[in-house]
Amino acid sequence: MTDPPAAPRDSLLHVEDLRTRFHTDAGTVTAVDGISFDLDDGETVCLVGESGSGKTVAAESLTRLIDDPPGEIVSGTVRFDGRDLATASEAELRAVRGDRIAHVFQNPQRALNPVYSVGWQLLEAIQLHDDVSKADARARAIDLLDRVGIPDPATRIDDYPHELSGGMQQRVAIAMALAGEPDLLVADEPTTALDVTIQSQVLRLLESIQSASGLGLLLVTHDLGVVAEVADRVVVMYDGTVMERGSVHDVFERPSHPYTRALLDAIPGRDVDLTPTAARDVADRDPSSATDSTTGCRFRSRCPHAVDACREGDQPPLHPTPDATTSAPDGARAHVAACVHFGPDGDPDVVVDSAKSADSGASADESAGGDRR
Ligand SMILES: Nc1ncnc2c1ncn2[C@@H]1O[C@H](COP(=O)(O)OP(=O)(O)OP(=O)(O)O)[C@@H](O)[C@H]1O
Ligand code: NI
Numbered sequence: 001m002t003d004p005p006a007a008p009r010d011s012l013l014h015v016e017d018l019r020t021r022f023h024t025d026a027g028t029v030t031a032v033d034g035i036s037f038d039l040d041d042g043e044t045v046c047l048v049g050e051s052g053s054g055k056t057v058a059a060e061s062l063t064r065l066i067d068d069p070p071g072e073i074v075s076g077t078v079r080f081d082g083r084d085l086a087t088a089s090e091a092e093l094r095a096v097r098g099d100r101i102a103h104v105f106q107n108p109q110r111a112l113n114p115v116y117s118v119g120w121q122l123l124e125a126i127q128l129h130d131d132v133s134k135a136d137a138r139a140r141a142i143d144l145l146d147r148v149g150i151p152d153p154a155t156r157i158d159d160y161p162h163e164l165s166g167g168m169q170q171r172v173a174i175a176m177a178l179a180g181e182p183d184l185l186v187a188d189e190p191t192t193a194l195d196v197t198i199q200s201q202v203l204r205l206l207e208s209i210q211s212a213s214g215l216g217l218l219l220v221t222h223d224l225g226v227v228a229e230v231a232d233r234v235v236v237m238y239d240g241t242v243m244e245r246g247s248v249h250d251v252f253e254r255p256s257h258p259y260t261r262a263l264l265d266a267i268p269g270r271d272v273d274l275t276p277t278a279a280r281d282v283a284d285r286d287p288s289s290a291t292d293s294t295t296g297c298r299f300r301s302r303c304p305h306a307v308d309a310c311r312e313g314d315q316p317p318l319h320p321t322p323d324a325t326t327s328a329p330d331g332a333r334a335h336v337a338a339c340v341h342f343g344p345d346g347d348p349d350v351v352v353d354s355a356k357s358a359d360s361g362a363s364a365d366e367s368a369g370g371d372r373r
Contacts, residue, residue, distance in 0.1 A: 010082065011038040011332065012216045013062070013184060018076030018086070020054075020061045023069060031057040033240035033315075034076070038332035039184070039233075042214040044207075046227040046248075048263075049237035055220045058237070059188050062218075063097045081183065099129055102177035104187040104206075108169035111176050112161040118145075118172050119157035125179035144175040149205055167198035174205065178213075185210070188220040203230065224263065228252060233333075236260050239298040241315050246335030256321040256337035258351055259299045297340070305351050309340045319343045 020032040032054045039045045047055045060066050061073050063085060078085040080101065085093060097103075105111060113121060122141035126132065132140070138157070145153035148171040161169055170190060177185060187206060191199035207230050210217045221227060227234060231248040236257065244257040255261045296311040297303070303310065310316075318336035336342075341350045 011079075012041045012043075012081060013039040013218070014077065014079040014332070015062070016077040016079075018058065018061055018078060019074040020057050020066060021072050021074050023072065030074075031071075031240055032061060035235075035237065035240075035242045036318075037233075037235045037242065037245060039216050039218055041183070041216055042210070043232045044210055044217040044219060044230050045233045045235060046231040047218065047220045047235050047237060048222065048224065048227055049243075050222065050263075052239075053237040054240040055222075055237055056188055059103075059186050059218065059220050062186060063101055063103070064093055065097075065103070098125070098177075098182075099180040100182055101184045101186060102180060102182040104170075104174055104177050104185060104190045106189040106192050108166065108173040108193070109161065111173040112169060114161050117158050117160055118164070122157070122172075122176060122179055125176050129180040141175075141179075144178055145172070147178070147209070148172070148175045149201070150175075165198075167194050167202060170194060170198075170202050171205065174202075174209070178209065181213075182215060184216040184218065186218045186220075189222070190219075191226075192222075206230075236263070241298060242318065242338060243299065244335075244337045245318065246321070247333075250321070250335040254321065254335070254352075256335070256342060256348070256351065257299075257339045258303045258305050260337070261351070262302070297338070305341060307340070307350075309345070316340045316343060319346075322348050 015038070016036045017034045018032055018036070019030065019034050022029045022031055035054075035058055037045065047058060049055055057066065057071075061076075062078050062080075064073060066073060073086065076086055080096065083092075085096060088096070103111075112118075119138065119141055122144060123134065123137045126137040126140050126144075127134075130137075142153045142157055145157060150156050150168060150171055156164070156168075161172070164172065170193075174190075185206070190206065191202045194202060203226060206217065206219070209215070210230075217230075219226070219230065227248065234244075234246060234248050234251040235242055236244040236251065236259065238259050244251060244255070244260045251260060252264065255264050296313060297306070297315055300306040300310040316338050318338050319342035321335045321337050321342055339351065340346045342348050
């Protein structure tokens, strides 16, 4: 007897062909155009890509935080712990949001109500989740504030949000997110609005919470330095689609899609910020391409390896890359790139060899058995 074929492994989160549009005066914008990825328990998946690539819309489509109208989640599956959130009722979703899946936003004020004390809000979140006495909830709230690194939490619990610095507000927002003991934390640029000195502290906090409690973390970021540090797996988005997906090792060591290569090439050091590229991209873009009219690969006009096949049909599907260390039969975990050169009629060397000659020697290290100087 053989096992039933291709039964998808049960991930904590399984997103398939998710598509979200906005109806604007200028036309319909498909901000997220059929993306797919998986996230397991205890895993950190980073969603990267330049500004406007659809990261936020993707993250907020998961629990349908998108305003409808003007937004509309047109299709797709968002299976979370066995149920499909895309077709769940509003009541079911409310039960999932904040409880099983919590969001941390770029701006902590989005999570905090200015007219209530931090403690009041935390207690409410705790008691919504668990039927505990007020005294117990308060003790738990103080413990949460302590866990997120708020000094003197028994006193600060009575502060109002405006009495706290931005970094402390974000810590409180993270405490609020943790109050429901979620299985998945969706954090969208959680450090971008903070002082540079605070950013790494908050990031390290998220990382330590993630590893201590084993929750899944979907981290939206444009900072590739952060990705290298915290991600298990990476989803690279461009213009609403997934261009490349794989383990952080594969994507960073063997970037395959020309877009990913361009992203990584633009970076001399580790502290990478995609904002300048993003600004250039928006400036370069034909305004008509903002609405749906694309044929072929969305990256073709910026791609050094574009050929005729890149100008035809739809965005190429995600093809397995030849050199993935994690390419398993399980497609969700494989290293894949949405590029014709990785397709059945393509030659990956068109993309990959161009880089080999550029950094000759450096990447030959491994195969040469460590010819290090
Ligand atoms: N309310 C809206 N109405 C119309 N278009 C929208 C709306 N929200 C987002 N979009 C469009 O969806 C696309 C994706 O936006 P999104 O905010 O998800 O990008 P992002 O990758 O998160 O960018 P950033 O790095 O700047 O946060 C953009 O083209 C944006 O203009
Ligand atoms: Ni965003």
